[in-house]
Amino acid sequence: MPETLTHKAPAWLTEENVEKKLRVYFKDESLHVEQLEIKPAIGNGENYASVMTRINVEYTTKDSQVAEFATFLVKTTLADKDPASDLFSEYGIYTREMDMYKQILPHLADLVKEDIGESRKMFAGTVDVDRARNSIIFEDLSLEKYKVACRLKKLDLEHTHLVLEKLARFHASGAALAERQPGIFDKNYDRGFFNKHTRRYEHIMTSLLKALSRSLELNQDLKKRYQAKIDSLINRLMDYGERSATVNPGDFATLTHGDLWTSNVMFQYDGKGHPTNAIFIDFQFSVWNSPFIDLHYFFSTSIQEDLRLHHQPALVQFYYNNLVEALKKLRFSGHIPSLFEFQQQFRAKAFYAAFASLVFAPTMVYTGKEEASVEQIISTSEQGLRFKDSLYQSEYMQKFLLSTLPFLDQFGLLDEM
Template sequence: MAEKKTTHKVHPAPVWLTADYVQEKLRIYLKDSSLKLAKMDTKPAVANGGNYGSVMTRINVEYTTKESREKQATTFLVKTTFADRDPAGDILIHYGVYSREMDIYESILPQLADMVRKELKDPRKLFAATMNVDRQRDSIIFEDMSREHYKVACRRKKLDLEHTHLVLEKLASFHAAASVLAERQPGIFAKNYDRGFFNKHTRAYGPIMTNLLEALSRSLSSDQELGPRYKAKIDRLVERLMDYGERSTTNQPDDFLTLAHGDLWTTNFMFQYDDRDHPKNAIFIDFQFSVWNSPAIDLHYFFTTSLQDNLRFNHQSELVQFYYYKLVEALKKFKYSGRIPSLFDFQLQFRSRGFYAVFCSLVFEPVMQYEGKEDASIEQAISNSESGMRFKDSVYAPEKIKKKLSVVLPFLDQFGLLDEM
């Protein structure tokens, strides 16, 4: 069944994205100066659930070359920053997301992909190939993976065990390769990789998270079952969310660290399927919030936002174990010389990052599931206008969200994640 039309704001293609510009970049990418663009059109490329952190445009092109006069067709995706002082851009600029992602696509991902292919002997793609990085225009052009029949999973149905295991296997390869790259090239992640959603440099995301938590609190006021048990805890959390978040993501001396994706949910990975409709590969996209931290933050984010409820609430420890064994296997193949934690230590590290599941569960996941009529955007989340308040209140209004909260709140509470920390 087709999903409802998204209510997220759609931005037009940037004015500088002309045929001449694309032709020049395509010539460089394909190493063919004879290439001539015969046709080009652009349209917004918005993944299911929207994209809060950038403007996405799909380019469809037809071209000829000296060796092949017949027209060839291909498509690319262009990722650019928000323009004209969009409130989202005003917030995201504090996190260095644009320069970091350009660094990642230009230099980090090609190295990681090469390591996985050559040293893990895994020929499957891990990321989309980068066509061009333009720092003057804060833009990235990369291959459109839909041409190879990759697609995003349904954010509402979420992932079953088969899809989950595949993502965890590929995530372990990504994390292992990044840790080894840092070992081989000391300092490669020292600059601009310390600004995840929680960090010591900025709290620009704070109003978004606390405004939505306040909306959750308002919804609990009229909930006779959950309100008496959890409203006071949510009210206290509004004041301390950013403190707890920063504390829970501060790296400790004995932590195993890597380049965490940082925003790992269904819209940010894609699956390729075999003839029997089983997933045979998964790739990762969107690295704006990648951060040097524990891989546990990726696991919490992934489990919270992307797994079917039975897996999330009843099988987390088993899934952590599955990921851990894949990680260790990859590290050993890479001949990693650092300390590999025991499974017991890694499970403790996972629990120590548990607060990451709180904001994902109570703020991000309800927004990701939003199907209301109001425009869903960062601007709405920070606005106290009538429309902004309606949006935030409507996030927690659906019966399916209330039903989910009746499971999520006790689940978080049993670990002490809603108490004073």
């Protein structure tokens, strides 16, 4: 995978500014940055909403005998002139993620540790939140040998169970926090990919569905069976998406991750290669919603085909058992649905799986040579059309569609609902 960034690192990321932030973080005014190395932190196609930069810092203090070294990750917004910047600002994702790291995640980590009894790390430690520059600096978890699993190979059952276990605790602690601090999620936690405030994502989503329709020309059987359905779905996508992301009376709701897929989970392993912990990163789209938007999104984008196509009810049950156990330890007093009710609610939100599978999943497995960016998706230029077509016409996606379209169609998710 090419290690090239679509966007450059921010100009303010200088030795002087990094030094100021590290003095606060380490609580040592004598700290002096001797050398700062800046590198891209992600490759092409791995992130469309922000700039991720890795900084290697060599520094000294009055107490240090020799220079010390540290590595951090810096997450910043897209440049103001980037067409995607205005789009994402309307969804409030930058201020929300800063709020998450500054205000919410520390509370959740305490609840998980003290009430649930989970000693393993839940999130990356926060070094600095700079609202003026719309930036967050985190600890670099690669130093603790955390790493992201392959987004093309997807997650096996062992990895999937670990993610669901941690997700259940994340959701349970979010529900408990809302109960203990009423109103904490009232502001800026209501704008996910589908919401009642803005439809700015509509052009992106429908442009991708149109590219999907064009790709069906490569397979006459798929074209005959599904092209008319996809073409009709283009006009209904936002309505159905908003319906699937609406919390109905009686639904269990909590703080969701909102963008839970392979590259937003990092794993730590034992000496035999078995995953021992999973932590979540990237909370730009965290919203108060049904946990099923996380489950459908995760299942549709991140787990191996056999699990996705044949084992989802069992995976929901595994998640549910962990959720109930965590809620009881947190002394949650709200309504906890039965497993039967839970499975019904999961199925009622299933259009979210159609959206995730057909619209976003292709961008997540992209490995082509075209520039991967929101601007390319929005663009109607020849280059933009070529990029969108390449998302769906790859050998990987053509194989994915062979199983995914019939899977969704059997539940009526491609028909008028």
